[in-house]
Amino acid sequence: MAPTAQSPLMEVEGVTVRFGGLAALSDVGLSIAPRSVTGLIGPNGAGKTTLFNVLTGVVRPQSGTVRFKGRQLRGHRQHHLAGMGISRTFQGLNLFGYMSVLDNVIVGADPLGRSRLPEMLTGLGRYQRDERELTDRAMSVLEEFGIADVAHALPATLPYGLQKRVALARALVSEPELLLLDEPASGLSGADMADLAATIRRCSRTMGVMLVEHHMDLVMDVCDHIVVLNFGQVICAGPPSTVQADPAVAEAYLGTPVQEAAGD
Numbered sequence: 001m002a003p004t005a006q007s008p009l010m011e012v013e014g015v016t017v018r019f020g021g022l023a024a025l026s027d028v029g030l031s032i033a034p035r036s037v038t039g040l041i042g043p044n045g046a047g048k049t050t051l052f053n054v055l056t057g058v059v060r061p062q063s064g065t066v067r068f069k070g071r072q073l074r075g076h077r078q079h080h081l082a083g084m085g086i087s088r089t090f091q092g093l094n095l096f097g098y099m100s101v102l103d104n105v106i107v108g109a110d111p112l113g114r115s116r117l118p119e120m121l122t123g124l125g126r127y128q129r130d131e132r133e134l135t136d137r138a139m140s141v142l143e144e145f146g147i148a149d150v151a152h153a154l155p156a157t158l159p160y161g162l163q164k165r166v167a168l169a170r171a172l173v174s175e176p177e178l179l180l181l182d183e184p185a186s187g188l189s190g191a192d193m194a195d196l197a198a199t200i201r202r203c204s205r206t207m208g209v210m211l212v213e214h215h216m217d218l219v220m221d222v223c224d225h226i227v228v229l230n231f232g233q234v235i236c237a238g239p240p241s242t243v244q245a246d247p248a249v250a251e252a253y254l255g256t257p258v259q260e261a262a263g264d
């Protein structure tokens with residue numbers, strides 16, 4: 001069921017993923033509402049990244065369905081996502097080390113763009129115009145994130161907090177309707193964390209956000225709705241107050257201090 005009266009942006013039903021004998025996800029169902037933040041939490045190994053990989057077509061589930069804006073996603077590929085209105089960040093940075101910050105962000109806007117080889121070779125006007133437009137868009141996102149001055153630097157030369165911003169800028173440049181964030185706060189310090197919370201809230205004015213995170217303060221602060229996974233199963237779903245009060249959630253985390261589990 002949708003967490004709000006609006007029809008959901010994404011709906012997951014009965015998703016099961018097995019890796020050999022291990023059920024990484026068992027009959028998982030959830031929905032993501034537009035213009036809201038849905039948290040996905042659970043101890044290490046609970047299946048959060050696997051679920052992201054299902055939503056983005058990296059992992060094919062053995063059973064179950066995923067619908068985006070009412071249409072079933074089947075056999076979709078990662079590089080089609082930006083065109084469909086879905087963006088993600090990765091656990092870790094996943095930036096291209098040999099490309100400048102600006103080019104990393106341009107790739108987020110146009111992951112297929114470099115394959116328009118014929119237009120490139122003939123130097124047709126449309127290609128050049130598109131290139132300029134993409135560069136302008138990428139630069140304005142870098143400006144929004146306060147990192148336009150390092151547009152031509154290689155990511156590895158920047159402090160970690162700035163690299164995380166580049167990863168987020170890359171996900172946002174395509175102006176997605178659904179943004180999937182896998183541990184965006186890992187490795188961030190207090191000030192960067194506050195910035196991230198503000199960015200997530202700002203994003204949720206125009207898009208649905210799904211947030212995987214171990215930092216509970218951030219999760220409870222920014223999420224409208226939270227889904228808790230444990231051993232591949234949804235054990236609780238509801239607003240932050242419901243999740244915080246649920247004894248099954250506390251039990252799932254026993255032996256896995258939530259803050260310590262962050263940043264892996």
Ligand SMILES: Nc1ncnc2c1ncn2[C@@H]1O[C@H](COP(=O)(O)OP(=O)(O)OP(=O)(O)O)[C@@H](O)[C@H]1O
Pocket residue numbers: 019022024042043044045046047048049050051091264
């Ligand atoms: N490609 C794979 N092959 C085999 N097992 C896998 C694969 N990917 C994930 N797993 C296993 O599936 C389970 C779920 O892993 P997943 O990475 O989804 O957890 P997670 O909730 O993201 O954990 P974390 O909080 O540590 O990032 C784990 O037991 C993991 O070892």
Ligand SMILES: [Mg+2]
Pocket residue numbers: 048049050091
């Ligand atoms: Mg993970």
